[in-house]
Amino acid sequence: MRTDSGTGARRIREISYAEAIREALREELLRDPRVFLMGEDVGIYGGTFGVSAGLFREFGPDRILDTPISEAAIAGAAAGAALTGTRPIVEIPFSDFLSLALDQIGNQAAKMRYMFGGTVRVPLVVRSPAGSGTGAGAQHSQSQEAVFCHFPGLKVVVPSTPYDAKGLLKTAVRDDNPVVFLEQKLLYKDTGPVPEEEYLIPFGKAEVKRAGSDLTIVAWGRMVGMCLDVAERLDAEGISVEVVDPRTLVPLDARTITASAAKTGRLVIVHEAVKTGGFGGEIAALVADSEAFPLLKAPIRRVAGFDIPVPYSPNLERNAVPTPERIEQAVRDLLSPREKLAGSIAGQSR
Amino acid sequence: MIALQPENSTEAASASAPSAGPRPGYPEPLLEDLYRRMLRIRLFEEEIQYHMSRGRIHGTTHLYVGEEAVAAGAAANLSDLDYITSTHRCHGHAIAKGSDLASLAAEMFGKRSGVCGGKGGSMHLADPARGNLGGTGIVGGGIPIAVGAALSIRRLGQDRAVVCFFGDGAMNEGTFHESVNLAAVWKLPVLFLCENNLYGVSTHVRRSTNVQDLSLRAAAYGIPGRNVDGMDVLEVYRAVGEALSHVKKKGPLLLVAQTYRFLGHSRSDSNVYRTQEEIDVWKKKDPILRFRRLLIARGDLSEGRISEIDEEVRDEVDSAFRYAQACEEPGLEDLLRDVYAD
Numbered sequence: 001m002r003t004d005s006g007t008g009a010r011r012i013r014e015i016s017y018a019e020a021i022r023e024a025l026r027e028e029l030l031r032d033p034r035v036f037l038m039g040e041d042v043g044i045y046g047g048t049f050g051v052s053a054g055l056f057r058e059f060g061p062d063r064i065l066d067t068p069i070s071e072a073a074i075a076g077a078a079a080g081a082a083l084t085g086t087r088p089i090v091e092i093p094f095s096d097f098l099s100l101a102l103d104q105i106g107n108q109a110a111k112m113r114y115m116f117g118g119t120v121r122v123p124l125v126v127r128s129p130a131g132s133g134t135g136a137g138a139q140h141s142q143s144q145e146a147v148f149c150h151f152p153g154l155k156v157v158v159p160s161t162p163y164d165a166k167g168l169l170k171t172a173v174r175d176d177n178p179v180v181f182l183e184q185k186l187l188y189k190d191t192g193p194v195p196e197e198e199y200l201i202p203f204g205k206a207e208v209k210r211a212g213s214d215l216t217i218v219a220w221g222r223m224v225g226m227c228l229d230v231a232e233r234l235d236a237e238g239i240s241v242e243v244v245d246p247r248t249l250v251p252l253d254a255r256t257i258t259a260s261a262a263k264t265g266r267l268v269i270v271h272e273a274v275k276t277g278g279f280g281g282e283i284a285a286l287v288a289d290s291e292a293f294p295l296l297k298a299p300i301r302r303v304a305g306f307d308i309p310v311p312y313s314p315n316l317e318r319n320a321v322p323t324p325e326r327i328e329q330a331v332r333d334l335l336s337p338r339e340k341l342a343g344s345i346a347g348q349s350r
Numbered sequence: 351m352i353a354l355q356p357e358n359s360t361e362a363a364s365a366s367a368p369s370a371g372p373r374p375g376y377p378e379p380l381l382e383d384l385y386r387r388m389l390r391i392r393l394f395e396e397e398i399q400y401h402m403s404r405g406r407i408h409g410t411t412h413l414y415v416g417e418e419a420v421a422a423g424a425a426a427n428l429s430d431l432d433y434i435t436s437t438h439r440c441h442g443h444a445i446a447k448g449s450d451l452a453s454l455a456a457e458m459f460g461k462r463s464g465v466c467g468g469k470g471g472s473m474h475l476a477d478p479a480r481g482n483l484g485g486t487g488i489v490g491g492g493i494p495i496a497v498g499a500a501l502s503i504r505r506l507g508q509d510r511a512v513v514c515f516f517g518d519g520a521m522n523e524g525t526f527h528e529s530v531n532l533a534a535v536w537k538l539p540v541l542f543l544c545e546n547n548l549y550g551v552s553t554h555v556r557r558s559t560n561v562q563d564l565s566l567r568a569a570a571y572g573i574p575g576r577n578v579d580g581m582d583v584l585e586v587y588r589a590v591g592e593a594l595s596h597v598k599k600k601g602p603l604l605l606v607a608q609t610y611r612f613l614g615h616s617r618s619d620s621n622v623y624r625t626q627e628e629i630d631v632w633k634k635k636d637p638i639l640r641f642r643r644l645l646i647a648r649g650d651l652s653e654g655r656i657s658e659i660d661e662e663v664r665d666e667v668d669s670a671f672r673y674a675q676a677c678e679e680p681g682l683e684d685l686l687r688d689v690y691a692d
Contacts, residue, residue, distance in 0.1 A: 036505065062505070068535065073494045073528035080498020083483055084433065086505050088498075104525075108491055116476040116484055117467030118688030152689050176691035 012195045018051050018188040020162035021127075024169035025052065025089065027198065029059055032087060035173060038065035039074060039091030039127075048093035049129055049188050075101035075126060079109035079178070082124040089173060094140045095130035095182055102147075109178040110153030121176040125169070129185035130158075131222055131272055132321055138309035141317075143221070143273035148180040149249050149282070155179045155203060156250040160224035162192040164247055167201030175203070184222045204251035208260065212242035215266035215331055218257055218283055220246055223270045223322060230327045241331060249279055254286055262292035266334045267300045272321045275304035298334040298341060303327050376584065380426065381650050384583045386659055387422035388638045391442040393667040394451060398441070398458055398472075401671070402617065407458050411472040414442035416581075416612035419637035420545050421446035423586025424513055427594055433481045433499040433512040435492035439545075439611075440485025443515055444475040447482045451666055455674035462680040463673075469680070469688070489550075490516060490523030493542075497529045500538035511539040511594050519550025521567065522558055530602065534571040537601030541593050544606040545580065551615045552623035568604035580607030581635040584644075610635075 015023070028035050037052060037059075043066040046053030056064040067074050071092060078088040092098055098105065109122050132141035148156045155177055159165035165183065172179040209224055210231050219227045224245045231241035244260050246253055261267045267287055269280035280302040287293065287300060305321045333344040395415050401407045414421070417439075425446035428434070436443040444454055449465055457464030457475060464470070465477055476484030483499060486492045496514030503510045520526055521544060533540045546564055548555050561567060568575025574596065578589035586607060593603045610632040614621050621629070645651040651659075 034505070065536075068528070068532060070528035070532055072525050073497060073532045076491075076494020076525065076529065077498035077501055077532060080435070080483065080495035081501045081505070082498070083478070083495070084499045084502035086502045088501075103488055103491060104494055107488055108486065108495065112476075112484065113691055114689050115466065115470045115474045116478075117464070117469050118691075119466070119476060119478050120484075121691045155690075 012193045014191040015162055015194050016189050016191045017162045017165050017184070018049060020166035020194050021051050021169055021183065022053065022055070023194070024166045024173070025055060026058070028089075028170055028173040029055070029063055032173075034085065035087045035089065036063045036065060037089045037091065038067055038078065040067055040069055040093055042066060042091050047091055049185060051183070051188070052091065071097050071100035072104050076104035076108060078124050078126070079104055079112070079122060082109070082122045082178070083112065083120055087123045087173065089125045089127060092126060092128040094136075095128040095144060096139050096142045098126070098128055098144065098180075101126075105178065105180065106148070106151040106154070110151040112153075113177070114153060122178050123176045124178040125172045125181055126178065127169075127181045127183060129188070130182040131184050131186055132310045132317055133186045133222075135312060135314065135317065137312045141310035143182075143271070143305065145182055145220075145249055146273060146277055146279040146282075149279055153178065154250060155248065157181045157203070157248050158184070158221040159247060160184070160187070160209075160221055160245050162190070162194050164201060164207070164245075166194055167199050168203070168247060170198075171200050171203055174200075182221070186222050187225075190225070201247070203248045204253050205248075206244055206246045206253035206256040208242060208256065209245050210241065210243040212240040212264065214240045214264055215268065215334060216242045216244060216260040216264045217268045217270055217327070217331070218244045218246065218260075219270040220249065221272060223272055226322065226324055227270055227327060230324050230331065234328065234331060239331065239335060252286075254290070257283060258287055258290040258292045261287045261290075262295045265295055265297040267296065268303060268327070268330045268334065269300070270303045270322050270327055272305055274307045275302055276307050278302070278304050280304055299345060301330045301334055303330045376650075378650065381645060382659060384422055384426055384587060385638075385641055385645065385651075385656070386663060387426065387446045388418040388583060388641065389660065389663045390451065390667065391418045391421065391445045392638055393663055394445055394454070394670070395441055397455070397667055397671050399613070406675070408460070409471055410617045411458075412439040412616050413613045414439050414611070416632065416636070417545055417547060417609045418442055419583035419586050419641070420543070420580045420607045420609055421515070423583045424515075424543060424590045426587055427590045428481065428511075428513065430480050431508070432510050433483055433496070435483045435496040435499070435512070435514050436475070436485040437492060437515055437517060437520070438473045438485060438487050438489070439517070440473060440475045443485070444477060444482055447477065448480045449475070449477040449482065451670035452673040455670040456677050459674045459677070460679060461674060461677035462684065463677045467680060467684065467688070469684075490520040490525040492516065493520065493523075493525045493529040494532075496540050496542075497533045497538060500533060500540045501536070503539055504536075509598070511541060511597050513541045513543050513590070515543050515545060517550065518544060518546040518548065518555045518564060519553075519558065520544075521564060530571045530573070530604065533602040534573050539597045540602045541590065541597045542602060542604045543590070544604065545609055546606050547609050547611045549611070549615065549623070551619075554623070565604055565606040571602075571604075573602050573604060575604040575606070577606050577608065580609030581637045581640065583637055583641050612636075
């Protein structure tokens with residue numbers, strides 16, 4: 001079995017992000033009879049975004065369980081099942097609904113191992129699609145990864161490619177801790193290379209998605225692709241941007257992030273979630289508190305969602321979260337001469 | 351030293367006469383077992399109260415004194431393989447389910463040898479080896495967990511059941527509704543066992559719930575609902591036994607045990623919301639004294655045998671608390687341990 005490291009020279013097939021997740025589910029269901037999937041409409045309907053399509057037919061109602069619309073009971077029952085010898089995977093149709101299950105995830109599942117003195121294991125995966133861009137309004141569009149990072153005991157995964165989604169989900173299912181796996185709903189149809197043979201991606205290992213020398217962007221989820229596009233465009237002008245994807249926020253690969261910031265001397269953090277209290281602040285603080293700090297040539301800049309609920313109207317929705325233009329501007333600001341940079345800092349609005 | 355004080359008044363004796371009607375003949379070891387389980391809980395908690403009042407145990411605690419018949423009568427139907435989920439008032443459940451008293455006492459003192467390594471404390475006693483999936487500080491928080499344990503039982507094809515303990519207050523949490531419904535549609539082997547002690551902290555169930563017979567709520571989920579006198583350990587034992595055979599064959603059942611906590615909700619409760627008269631009336635139904643009188647009156651156990659058990663349990667509890675106080679506290683090397691499983 002391969003572990004990690006992406007795409008070799010050999011040409012491999014391309015499948016979508018949703019298909020990659022489905023493959024991971026299927027392989028883990030086949031591998032371990034203790035694994036089962038439950039959630040609202042995951043059965044014959046195939047899941048709200050079609051991710052579990054076909055699994056019900058293959059594995060039947062004992063392994064693919066349609067539930068009532070009861071997020072707290074779903075998450076709590078999954079925690080109870082995980083405590084007692086099975087390995088549940090839960091799908092919550094929109095990550096905004098996780099707030100309905102937050103006590104069970106953050107107060108029960110996350111704390112049990114520590115609170116009970118290490119006597120239990122809670123092998124539980126909570127999958128849920130996150131992010132804006134579907135016109136579904138404020139209660140179906142949020143990105144709340146930071147919320148879950150704030151509960152010790154949880155692991156938090158935000159995959160940015162089909163390859164990562166599959167390898168990380170398989171690792172999540174085999175992990176003996178509760179894992180919050182935040183799928184990116186706008187990426188479900190995006191395709192990318194995924195090898196036929198089995199592989200796992202370890203948690204806590206960032207990937208440098210693009211090497212560069214002038215500036216580091218740390219981004220996760222849907223923002224990674226957007227940042228790579230920006231980096232590609234700037235490359236034509238001779239600006240060399242490195243893009244680092246932590247892939248798992250808990251555990252976090254601090255070493256790769258600080259090493260990259262130390263190397264380039266400039267750091268932009270990009271996330272779709274709102275800026276205040278977002279995980280970007282944590283990464284900025286991490287770098288500011290590291291050996292990379294004295295090597296920085298410019299302030300650390302965050303490009304994040306504005307501090308607003310996600311609006312409906314397409315033009316508003318698109319601009320509520322980072323755009324290529326805002327990312328590019330941040331990169332240019334940090335690379336500009338000192339006086340101009342001072343101006344951009346003064347003019348930066350929250 | 352604190353000891354169980356038998357009430358001597360004749361009024362108390364008549365008020366707590368054995369339940370009417372014929373009783374099935376129970377074997378002596380079972381009767382001893384029920385008595386012992388209740389007494390362990392009572393003496394253990396009296397020790398907690400004693401040490402807490404002297405500042406030797408920190409934090410808060412929710413004592414179960416008065417409610418012992420529920421945990422004891424229920425747990426006597428269970429093996430270590432059967433599961434329970436518990437509440438913030440979890441000492442009685444943990445003791446009845448068979449956890450080692452010394453480890454429980456050590457947990458109360460925050461010691462490394464505690465059942466949770468000193469990291470859980472009074473509200474979080476868990477003992478997976480005994481099937482105790484833990485107490486929780488969140489009212490209603492354990493109810494979905496019970497459903498999940500039953501789901502594992504189903505998935506793994508085990509001949510086990512889950513007893514889900516919760517209070518009257520938890521019945522107004524959303525998790526109660528969601529979980530009972532889920533267990534009912536999936537016909538999972540969970541006994542939902544409500545300990546109705548009449549108060550959610552200070553609020554009487556009359557003021558929190560528009561249905562006074564809480565077992566009626568079972569109808570909303572299409573499952574049987576029953577009541578039992580939670581001050582009568584034999585009645586609880588019988589009712590839980592019957593409920594469990596239903597639960598294993600046909601799915602969940604709601605059993606409401608009418609009980610009462612003799613002490614305050616927690617350490618800080620000064621009982622301003624209820625009268626001494628009310629408390630006294632219930633104390634006359636003290637499940638331990640009542641059972642002891644019954645055993646003697648029926649000749650099930652001799653006074654001499656009961657005194658022997660009293661002594662044995664007294665010694666067991668004393669030795670548990672001596673052990674607990676002598677144990678080491680966890681060190682800083684334990685602080686960051688066990689957040690995650692490897």
